[in-house]
Amino acid sequence: MTFVAIARRLGGVVLALALMGSSAGDSHACGVFVRNAATVRVPSLHVEEVLVIHDADEQRQHFIRRVTFRDAAEPFGFVIPTPSRPEVAKVSGDPFSRLSTRFLPYRPPLSGLDAASGSGADPAKPPAAVQVLSTKRVGSFDAFVIAANDAAAMTRWLDERKLGTTSSTEAWLARYVRLGFHFVALRYAPPQNAEGATTRAETVRISFSTAVPYYPYMEPAGAPVASPRSLVVWVVGDRKFVPVALASQRTPARWKRPWASRQSGQLERDDLRDVLGAELFALVSNRPRHFVEVFEDQKTRRDGWGDVLLVPSAPITTTERQRKALEPMMPLLDPELAKP
Amino acid sequence: MTRARGVALVLLLGAVACRREAAPGERHDGSSGAPPPARSAVTFDEDEGAPLGPAATASHEERKRAVVALLEGRMDVDGLALADTDADRALVPDQYDKLTRAVLATAGASPQAKIPATISTRVTEVADADRAGVERRLEARRESIERCYQVALAEVEHAAGTIELRVTRSPDFSNVSPKRSGSIPQSMVDCVMRHFGAANIGRVDKGTVMFAVRFEFRPK
Numbered sequence: 125m126t127f128v129a130i131a132r133r134l135g136g137v138v139l140a141l142a143l144m145g146s147s148a149g150d151s152h153a154c155g156v157f158v159r160n161a162a163t164v165r166v167p168s169l170h171v172e173e174v175l176v177i178h179d180a181d182e183q184r185q186h187f188i189r190r191v192t193f194r195d196a197a198e199p200f201g202f203v204i205p206t207p208s209r210p211e212v213a214k215v216s217g218d219p220f221s222r223l224s225t226r227f228l229p230y231r232p233p234l235s236g237l238d239a240a241s242g243s244g245a246d247p248a249k250p251p252a253a254v255q256v257l258s259t260k261r262v263g264s265f266d267a268f269v270i271a272a273n274d275a276a277a278m279t280r281w282l283d284e285r286k287l288g289t290t291s292s293t294e295a296w297l298a299r300y301v302r303l304g305f306h307f308v309a310l311r312y313a314p315p316q317n318a319e320g321a322t323t324r325a326e327t328v329r330i331s332f333s334t335a336v337p338y339y340p341y342m343e344p345a346g347a348p349v350a351s352p353r354s355l356v357v358w359v360v361g362d363r364k365f366v367p368v369a370l371a372s373q374r375t376p377a378r379w380k381r382p383w384a385s386r387q388s389g390q391l392e393r394d395d396l397r398d399v400l401g402a403e404l405f406a407l408v409s410n411r412p413r414h415f416v417e418v419f420e421d422q423k424t425r426r427d428g429w430g431d432v433l434l435v436p437s438a439p440i441t442t443t444e445r446q447r448k449a450l451e452p453m454m455p456l457l458d459p460e461l462a463k464p
Numbered sequence: 465m466t467r468a469r470g471v472a473l474v475l476l477l478g479a480v481a482c483r484r485e486a487a488p489g490e491r492h493d494g495s496s497g498a499p500p501p502a503r504s505a506v507t508f509d510e511d512e513g514a515p516l517g518p519a520a521t522a523s524h525e526e527r528k529r530a531v532v533a534l535l536e537g538r539m540d541v542d543g544l545a546l547a548d549t550d551a552d553r554a555l556v557p558d559q560y561d562k563l564t565r566a567v568l569a570t571a572g573a574s575p576q577a578k579i580p581a582t583i584s585t586r587v588t589e590v591a592d593a594d595r596a597g598v599e600r601r602l603e604a605r606r607e608s609i610e611r612c613y614q615v616a617l618a619e620v621e622h623a624a625g626t627i628e629l630r631v632t633r634s635p636d637f638s639n640v641s642p643k644r645s646g647s648i649p650q651s652m653v654d655c656v657m658r659h660f661g662a663a664n665i666g667r668v669d670k671g672t673v674m675f676a677v678r679f680e681f682r683p684k
Contacts, residue, residue: 335535336535366541366544368534368541368544370517376507376517376518376520377517377518378516378517378545379515379516379517379534379544380544380545381541381544381545385611388615389615433535435534435535435536435537435541436535436536436537437537437541438537439536439537439538440536440537442536447532447536450531450532450535453535454528454531454532454535457518457531457534457535458518458527458528458530458531460518460524460527461524461527461528461531463524
């Protein structure tokens, strides 16, 4: 997955950008930054829930993630890399409860909270190497869709907006800049009386084009251990998939399956509509049946793990054009392929 | 099919430890028209035959073809190592349940247990193979087979029956023939095959080894 959380113990999030003042910057490996970590209680996210809907025909992915956080008295944020220009939207309702009821014994501890949606976030003027393609209010977050061709410029842009970065954050960003990825930066500003606030959950959809389902899983180097930690990923697609990532903890790097498969099955459209709800069901392809798979991960840290690609579990036939579309994703499985 | 043509096909498929089954509507040779990656582009597990990762010595084009094969499902991805506690601080099977129960305690819900089931395994034939080695490989796949059965039980209530696999392997030929009985769904056979593909039964330098194994599945 590609969430970069900006707050300190935001488990499972890739890179967190804290909005704290430039003087602050208590940064942590997970990309979480808070102004004064000793006195501030930062978001905690030990249970992550993600729904990936992939339409192979349209080569379109919808990445739906429930962001759960508590004690969010400090501003924080996430940066999520995507292989193509994303669209960001709030998801109403609570698809994860229905998904977990249907497919897993697991029930998340929170119900989604309705949050006001709107627009009007400050459209920052970026340096030339960083383009803010859109800004939008998504629930409690300001969502910035960003294209960058210079990691240093991207880092400056984040810093200028009080989204603290560190050397590991910059290196993390640089990798995606080199690959030509886009970014979604979600910035949360707590309400004034948020100290000791109750736990909140909001669901955000990020949609983008990709030939192969993608999960931004990599974290900045040295992210803190979050234990216990659980990631549950539901995948709805036209076929079955196997999650694969490049594991570089040792040399040489190896392809591995980073997540355990919990369940898989097929659903008719009517069943799928019941589970997803009308809003998300509108995103699935028109095929009469869809595979639904559930994967799970309890890694407390992700050092050395690259992003996850969901590869077909059985051979597929591709056209030359489709094969060409795979190329931007290839360096995720073999970094040598990023070299000319 | 002549032996030469048969060997050529096997070499083609074996180059990337191809799968043996294809989804409906997909080509059964597992190819997409793309040239298969050279075997030298990928490193394989010496013992299990599963792909490990890109080979450092491969050319750029070879590496690219290897990754395309992976992204097109033409590699034995189920043979890829699963992150585990010892190697990667990764998956602890019970941890999910423990964590889930903790979460559920908060949420006031109750977890659903695995469906109680019995799986018995018997090696019925061995020819020119080490029985202990065969049994060791079977044991290594026990957990995967159990998962296949749990999925089958979710799909077909009270699914029960047997799956028999007959495995033959020589340096240039591999084959696994499955046979099912009872109410075991084909999807479960496919699942077992994925975890028991010929590419995963170990390397044979010369001669031919064969063994047959019978799994019996029944819910408790």
